[in-house]
Amino acid sequence: GESVGLHLPTLSVQEGDNSIINCAYSNSASDYFIWYKQESGKGPQFIIDIRSNMDKRQGQRVTVLLNKTVKHLSLQIAATQPGDSAVYFCAENIGDSSYKLIFGSGTRLLVRP
Amino acid sequence: SAVISQKPSRDICQRGTSLTIQCQVDSQVTMMFWYRQQPGQSLTLIATANQGSEATYESGFVIDKFPISRPNLTFSTLTVSNMSPEDSSIYLCSVVLPGQTYEQYFGPGTRLTVT
Numbered sequence: 001g002e003s004v005g006l007h008l009p010t011l012s013v014q015e016g017d018n019s020i021i022n023c024a025y026s027n028s029a030s031d032y033f034i035w036y037k038q039e040s041g042k043g044p045q046f047i048i049d050i051r052s053n054m055d056k057r058q059g060q061r062v063t064v065l066l067n068k069t070v071k072h073l074s075l076q077i078a079a080t081q082p083g084d085s086a087v088y089f090c091a092e093n094i095g096d097s098s099y100k101l102i103f104g105s106g107t108r109l110l111v112r113p
Numbered sequence: 114s115a116v117i118s119q120k121p122s123r124d125i126c127q128r129g130t131s132l133t134i135q136c137q138v139d140s141q142v143t144m145m146f147w148y149r150q151q152p153g154q155s156l157t158l159i160a161t162a163n164q165g166s167e168a169t170y171e172s173g174f175v176i177d178k179f180p181i182s183r184p185n186l187t188f189s190t191l192t193v194s195n196m197s198p199e200d201s202s203i204y205l206c207s208v209v210l211p212g213q214t215y216e217q218y219f220g221p222g223t224r225l226t227v228t
Contacts, residue, residue, distance in 0.1 A: 008153065032215045043117075043205050043219030044156070089155060093215040099144045101217055103156040 008087060010108045019077040023090035023104045028071065030092040034101065035064060035075045038087045047075070047088075077109075085111045115140050115210055117220035125226045126196055133192045134223045136206035141186035144209035146217065147179070151202045162189040162206075196227045 013019045025033070031052040036044035050057045050064045050073075057064050063076040073090050087108050091101040116139040126132050136145065145162040160168040160181055168181035183189040193200050203224050207217040 034216060036219075041221075043207075043221050046216055046218065049214075049216060098161065099209050099215055099217075100146070100158060100161065101215065102158075106155050 008106045008108045010110060012110045012112060013080050014112050015082060016079055019075075019080045019084070019109060021075045021077075021088050021107045021109065023073040023075075023107075025071050025073060025090065025092045025102075025104065027092060027094050027102070028068075029095045030102075031095040032093040033064070033066060033073055034091045035062075035073075036089045036091060036103075037084075038089065038106075040086075044089060080109075080111050082111050082113060085109055115142065115208055115218050117206065117208060117218060119204075119206060119220040119223050121223060122221065123224040123226075125228060128197050128227055130196055131192055131194045132196065132225060133190050134204050134206075134225075136189045136191070136220055138187045138208055141211070142208040143211050143213070144217075145183060145189045146207045147181060147189070147191045148205045148207065148219075149202045150205060150222070156205065159191070159204075162191075193225065196225075198227045201225055201227045 034049045035047040037047050038044045048059045048062050048064050050066050055066050061078045065074045087106050089106045090104040118137045120135045147159040148156045149159055150156050158171050159174045160170040162168050162181050162183040164183045178194050180192045203222045205219050205222045207219045
């Protein structure tokens with residue numbers, strides 16, 4: 001198998017439970033944040049994004065929360081399914097015009113059947 | 114979204130050689146980037162591939178080691194030159210689509226092993 005995620009922190013949840021994945025970012029000037037999902041052998045896949053003028057955004061089974069005071073981002077996955085097993089990365093744009101993203105260290109999510 | 118392909122999907126190379134990785138997009142894009150993902154690690158930006166001009170490299174990455182071309186709005190190449198085992202990584206290209214904000218779409222990656 002691929003080596004992505006072997007050395008990353010791991011969150012293990014029971015199928016059907018809710019998952020919460022956390023991310024701390026470093027740049028207070030960041031104004032745009034994205035969560036990506038990376039399955040083994042694939043490139044990162046966009047899940048959900050949020051701008052700094054919001055503190056919560058919901059998608060299908062996913063919610064992103066942003067706490068600018070403590071520079072913290074979280075991804076909540078409702079009713080976690082086996083297909084949610086992957087490595088999850090947060091990424092931030094520092095608010096310049098470069099479109100560059102800075103990626104966090106990642107969390108591996110394992111869903112127990 | 115966009116369909117992004119990379120060639121090769123994986124390769125095993127000998128140290129001292131070079132490998133060129135191709136990234137092809139099915140539509141014209143605003144921005145193209147190249148990332149490295151070392152085993153068990155997150156993604157690190159190598160450079161922004163600029164259409165018709167020299168790429169913009171991040172700290173720690175230089176053109177002599179990672180030459181990049183972007184001849185048009187749908188295609189880019191990354192060369193990993195004079196490879197060593199430390200270059201063993203997954204290399205990914207990503208794009209920003211016209212009209213999008215900062216959302217990047219990623220190719221499937223090229224897994225490089227240097228022996």
